[in-house]
Amino acid sequence: AAKRLEGKTVLITGASSGIGRSTALEFARTNPNGNLRLIVTARRTDSLEELAAQIRKETNDGVKVLPVKLDVSKADEIRGFVSGLPEEWRDIHVLVNNAGLVKGVAKAPEIDEEDMNIVFTTNVTGLINMTQAILPIFQKRPNGGQGDIINIGSIAGREPYPGGSIYCASKAAVRSFTESLRKELIATRIRVIEIDPGQVETEFSVVRFYGDKAKADAVYAGCDPLTPDDIAEVVVFAATRRENVVVAESLLYPNHQA
Numbered sequence: 001a002a003k004r005l006e007g008k009t010v011l012i013t014g015a016s017s018g019i020g021r022s023t024a025l026e027f028a029r030t031n032p033n034g035n036l037r038l039i040v041t042a043r044r045t046d047s048l049e050e051l052a053a054q055i056r057k058e059t060n061d062g063v064k065v066l067p068v069k070l071d072v073s074k075a076d077e078i079r080g081f082v083s084g085l086p087e088e089w090r091d092i093h094v095l096v097n098n099a100g101l102v103k104g105v106a107k108a109p110e111i112d113e114e115d116m117n118i119v120f121t122t123n124v125t126g127l128i129n130m131t132q133a134i135l136p137i138f139q140k141r142p143n144g145g146q147g148d149i150i151n152i153g154s155i156a157g158r159e160p161y162p163g164g165s166i167y168c169a170s171k172a173a174v175r176s177f178t179e180s181l182r183k184e185l186i187a188t189r190i191r192v193i194e195i196d197p198g199q200v201e202t203e204f205s206v207v208r209f210y211g212d213k214a215k216a217d218a219v220y221a222g223c224d225p226l227t228p229d230d231i232a233e234v235v236v237f238a239a240t241r242r243e244n245v246v247v248a249e250s251l252l253y254p255n256h257q258a
């Protein structure tokens, strides 16, 4: 299955930490000598440079890595993104729409407008704009096109919880968008895939609590959450199936999570 990544270019959003970072490493480790190209994007370029150096070292430069600063909540940055890539990096085969976040915990009357806008412009508009930017590359390939769009949703999009309405709504929107797109692209070789994690220990909770590490740690105390590698393995699994196999939806729960 690893051979199916031969010569491919994979673009990952939100690759500076957590699931996105693990996904980049997992792709590289799955095919370290197959002319794989990884475009890793996020806002924190120092973390992207570190990740790129690690992958180049681990694979003896077998995997090529291009770190690019990209804020998916900025439509204008996305618009210029593909044309700004060096020519040899534009032939993208796999898009992993992973960038996402949650801000605060608030019941509906207390929702902060700024937090709400950040969550929607990142998780929803950002994911849709990225898809629109990359899809034409896929559609130019023969027989209706070829490529993989892998969206990271969340169990929260299916199981809304009190105080999480904005985040849950954003992930429900990701799910609806993904399903519509899959149906629009049926009978092409473009696969649309959604992976919905339950609780994963990453920087996610640090971001949710505006950098308060103690509050973030408390979220994971006394339970055994998933690791970012657990999710990365499923992303790469989906991308390395035979072309006719669409791993349309995957729900990943840690054992303790109802």
Ligand code: NDP
Pocket (backbone or CB within 6 Å): 013, 014, 015, 016, 017, 018, 019, 020, 041, 042, 043, 044, 045, 070, 071, 072, 073, 074, 098, 099, 100, 101, 102, 122, 152, 153, 154, 155, 156, 196, 197, 198, 199, 200, 201, 202, 203, 204, 205, 207, 228
């Ligand atoms: P992290 O906080 O570790 O990673 C989030 C990534 O998204 C970072 O690389 C961050 O990079 C990036 N990001 C945030 N905002 C933007 C932006 N505007 N533009 C570009 N990149 C951005 O959390 P996770 O790895 O856990 O989160 C990854 C995905 O998984 C998210 O979509 C999240 O909703 C989803 N998820 C997480 C779960 C969990 O329990 N952790 C559960 C279910 C789903 P930077 O700050 O450098 O831009």
